[in-house]
Amino acid sequence: MTVVDRATWPGVETGAPAPEEREPAPSSDHGPRTTDRVTPGGRLWVVATPIGNLSDLSPRAREVLAGVRLVLAEDTRHVRKLLNHYDITTAARALHEHNEAREVPRLVAELRGGAEFALVSDAGTPLLADPGYRLVRACRESGIEVLAVPGPSAVAAALSVAGLPPVPFTFAGFLPPRSGARAAALAALAALPHTLVLFLSPHRLRPELEACADVLGGEREGALVAELTKIHERCQRGSLAGLAAWSAAAAPRGEYTLVVGPPAAAAAAGEAATPETARAAVEAALERGLDLAAARREAAHALGLTRRELYALTTRQGAR
DSSP: OOOOOGGGOTTOOTTSOOGGGSOOOOOBTTBOOOSSOOOSSOEEEEEOBOSSOGGGSOHHHHHHHHHSSEEEESOHHHHHHHHHHTTOOOEEEEOOTTTHHHHHHHHHHHHHTTOEEEEOOSSBSTTSSSSOHHHHHHHHHTTOEEEEEOOOOHHHHHHHHHOSOOSSEEEEEEOOSSHHHHHHHHHHHHTOOSEEEEEEOGGGHHHHHHHHHHHHOTTSEEEEEESTTSTTOEEEEEEHHHHHHHHTTOOOOSOEEEEEOOOHHHHTTTSOOOHHHHHHHHHHHHHTTOOHHHHHHHHHHHHTOOHHHHHHHHTSSSOO
């Protein structure tokens, strides 16, 4: 696969219409064209980069990064290390939350003029807790092609090694730094009956884990994954209360991804429902502050039962 400059589009003969006047080319070796209505111009490649081990950069990603006019990154110093490792000389430009409002219109204008850019994050798949959404949205609204070059993701990697139910899950990014906002964010997540994935800051590891235990429930299972794909990769398993206690004596190193297993009601899903599991599901919902009707609805949904079936189970064999 080669990233082609529109000015030298292959197969354009003398006297033939310019590429801008022709129908979009069919699928090529870098994948299908976008199904959005596309206006003539350049392309934005959204490129996943390594989350630790530089060897995880795919050959396709290397070709794209070497072939575009510009690499857009939150921290150009960080991406420069990656580019230098692969002897890629493409220029890099900063794009972050403090300059997006100013830069996005300029970048869109350049893309409409035929430029091809690559958008990367400091590590992993762009836009997941990183800047770039505004540029992608602006490109979509302007009819500019946006193409994915998939690859490493701390979210997917953590889910794959955590040993907790991976589907469904909610990714919540980083927690707010202030305790009040953090508690409010966690309270909203506590109402979800499935697995959660969060990024934790090493500088706030202990208070964030303690808040997770307090709000989500100290008994919920968790897996704290750090240094993914690096030499010192590790996964600390335990209850949220246990992980919070462990963090009190730990020396935080690197960024952490926390996978939180579903609450008891959802964890029982997929198992053969019994009077005991049905009552446990309802009680777990009640402990989170739901009224009885709402608790029964949630428990029935988590167990794959109708409310009538759940009621029959919970009133059987001396149920309370």
